[in-house]
Amino acid sequence: MSAQTRNRILFTVYTLFSVCVFVAALAYPPVRPLAPAPLRDWLGAQTSALVSSFNLPAVFAGRVTIEISSSNTKEDWMNAVAEKFNAEQHAIASGQIIEVKVAHVTSGGSQKAILDGKSTPTVWSPGDQSWVDGANEVWVDRTGRPLVPDLCPPTVLAPIGFSMWRPMAETLGWPDTPISWDDIARLSADPEGWAALGHPEWGTFKFGHTHPDYSNVGLLMMTALAYSIEGKTSGLTADEVYSADVTEAFAAVELNTYHYGVQNRPLMQVLAQRGPQYLHAVTSSEAETLKTNAEFADTMRFPLVFIFPAKGTYWSEQPYCLLDADWVTPEQREAAAIFRDYLLAPDQQSLAVDNYVRPIDQSISLRAPLSLENGADPRVTRDSVPALASPTAEVASAVKDVFHQTKRKATVMLVIDTSGSMEGEKIRNAITSSVNFVKRLHPDDEIYAFGFGFPEFVDLGGGRAGDISEGLIDSLNGMFANGNTPLYDAVCEATSRMNQLKADDEADGERRLYGIVLLSDGADTSSARSENQMFDCLPSGEDAAGIKIFTIAYGDDANKDVLLRIANRTNGKNFAGDPETIESVYNSISAEQ
Template structure:
């Protein structure tokens, strides 16, 4: 069964997933599971299977502009660049704009959890012994918030970020924390601009892809699991795994290709390793990230044309309410519906003030008319531009539609011209099996986001995943 590490730990905790062997990306998740269940004996054994360090991937020209490879870069360099009013212009590249980076959700992403822990270690100038007091210190949380100001948007999957970097190149984001194996895989595709691995000078973590035998396993299953682990740990198996970019956990196996500078990696790094803190600190760090993550200004743009009748609109309503429930109270949200013309049904405001109004507007949606999608997007931009009080927020439009514009009062080019000089990201959802995806994909492309597809059967999951972008 293939699941994200965080999602698997949640299902194991809830009893929904029963497994003999669990292999998350990092043994950190076993400690989280122990803390959250209060059961320190949830597993009978845990052994490393394959290794890969967490790195900050950065476009090679950008890293070189900062002094790499002669200078070892770290979190403090990123923070200085985020706070630099001139952005990349200070380093002779005004065309790159401001430094921006991406961040996945530590509730489900191992790389994100390791990144958050590394940020707290950097904030405290420690490499060992991170405590709950360290995490809760005002200076540490301020460090986290300041780094967050450079985030373009969040996400639920490192692979999605990697694919977007491959598709949109250097204009998408400047940097993104990922596993070294993901960076190697990226560079194997010979992109026009390669990524290089920054092993932060403050330190980083190994992801050990542990082979965890759960306590629910029978004696026979435990014996079979032990034999399987011996096979996976053998020199032959470890060497075979290396071709995919993993480093061997078996120290008898020498590191070789593709873990090399040819693919953006450095086999002699990392030099500084961070200690995995106690389980209570892991949970505290995860909670601190949630409390301090960058806030968002979001306009929900909802298609209420005639083609949305029946189950489609009813399931969409449930998905929209789920999306709202996952946002922070300090996030600011507006809602526009559109059929033949767009209408701002809920003006921009903090969810502490307008959550009930938004919920009421969602339940009162009625469908009729044509699809003035382009007009609605242009109106959403006006709402965002007029009501942005804090520029240090993620600014985004969530567009739910099943078709192309049929009102034809604005053109696609009008929309593109409106958004060319903004920092607003548009996340289009192609809703339904019969959704006309071509135009929605074009919108995602010029906004440098991704097209998300969903139907009545999975629209709740679509909105749950989308909520992790904010």
């Protein structure tokens, strides 16, 4: 008899016994308590001990909870499987019922959170083994032992490649003609753009990808580009990543990259909502492409399709890794192993297809939604598009280095609310985080800043980060809170200044990314302009090369609706922050520019 069946029988017996006791109590109610309170408490404690000694199910013996930090690519599948598993009341040998909780994370972000001690999961399931190898390297340096000593079995396949509008993909030959990273790099480098392929109406190629410092898709796709240029599927070295050919290919792609991001899902949402006039393709997983088609089918001009990089790609095996950490108990290890086996069972593997990911179990046939009609090519397998070897920690570092070297440089303007309501911890933490943001900039980025409060604007100047950062940091550290909140006027002033900087760059033939970071803790109180006039000042958001505004609603009194609309209108992003979280907000904005 299985433990699960035994527990159900015990539960049924106990339930019937409880009902009998309840009925008896109704039939023969006591006139007064049968025992004084101290004695009743003692009897209760003895009963609990007796229940434990009989190893009864978790309704008496308690629960064991396992927390899983899981790459968000497989979010729908993990949610479905965890819900099913929890409903079935699986137990460990002691009788404790297992409760599975899943947090959907980015691979890079979760790695950093674990290493920083901010996340303590039982199981970590990033997109690729390379993130585990990198974490193990750091953990061994710190503790003398790996964080994940055992092999991590793959759970599902979530291949990564390009998500592109169907007419554009068909122009490149999809689905029957192989399309490689080399083809994308050549299209990016061609000043004629799509005109060279018979479609001048589409203009030059416009690309987007997630940031390799944070995103599994971002890191692996840039590594795949290096592999493609080198003509290899394994054994890539750091020296090859730093080579002139690979660096040139990175530069060609980055020259026409207009949108970054921490996570793939928000990037796909921008692609779908803004349409083919904004971006033509982004790096993505097959799962996200299909999910986006389903979610935005009624509003998109064309459907999206998923393109496998022909020379090889990462099939993103989504490893399931049990952590050997002080916070993981023996009971959690046992529970995690039971859930692992459950994930790999045929029923759950078949469920993967319904949730846009491919089963590890190759005996399970692919079906809709993994179909050509929906934008996926089920004919492609690891036999036709080889799996690339995961990057070593050294290669991953080199890929990030070359990305930062070739990435189009940014011009950023910090616009900081210095009104009286920012007094105290708010202004201190906002300034500290702003200073750290400036320190993270590339020397060739440009940074400008001004505060709005009293007097109306405090201009701190700006210029090339490598030249003016120290002086700007001194000026930021000298700011204090005072006055009112001319929020609308500040937005228009920042937009006007950035428009002029952009026009000057374009006159000099320079192509940069432009972003305004707007932090405010309250509603407008003193602008000459109205809210409608402020929105008239904003860039339209239709141009991928336009100015993006990243807004931070700082504290509970911020005008969250207006700040959200400003960000959405300009293809920026809205964040909620407070004095405790503002540093992480600025970190996220760094990855968007």
